[in-house]
Amino acid sequence: MSNPLPVSFYERPTVQVAREILGARLVCDLNGERITGIITEAEAYVGETDLGCHAKAGRTKRTEGMYGPAGRAYIYFTYGMHWMLCVVTEVEGFPAAVLIRAVEVEEGWSVVRQRRGNVKSKDLTNGPAKLTQAFGLDIHQHKLDLTKKTSQLWIEPAETILDENVTIGQRVGLYSVPEPWKSMPWRFLVNR
DNA sequence: AGCACGATTAACT
């Protein structure tokens, strides 16, 4: 057991946070059910000028969480059926966040299995909407402080991932986003 | 008040 990653970890360039959050442990403690997993994939979304980022629309009810203090959860709904989990980064007032795209389950396997149904074990949490479903996250966890264990959800340091084990690529699913944003190498994933 | 769209997934062929 270690202390959660501090606010200072998140108050740095978003792309750097996305790279360094790989190997950290996502801990969820809802209703006494403890679920943990190692983060294996993350993407950076940086500011109003990044047309792949929700903040391109400016400060709205939906995006205001991204303008808040670093280290908070930014959870939103998309495709009419999926919740996504992000962590707010950089200084308060600058809209940026890291999208958690995949984790590797450690504890709470039985609960995850129950929620995710009878899928192959590799498919349990290898997508952004899959992991929120597996961890039972939705709008109720929006804006939770992920730097405190008193929250139901936090992130703590765990494994160190070497550069040679990290694949860098462009972000996924930004079909209608114009260049150069569409091709920014802001996706980081741990080699399997 | 109404509408187009989407940081996805699962179930097809």
Place this chain on the structure above:
DNA sequence: GTTAATCGTGCTC
């Protein structure tokens, strides 16, 4: 590889 499912959000009228 293709596509339907499904609804909160933000923009337009």
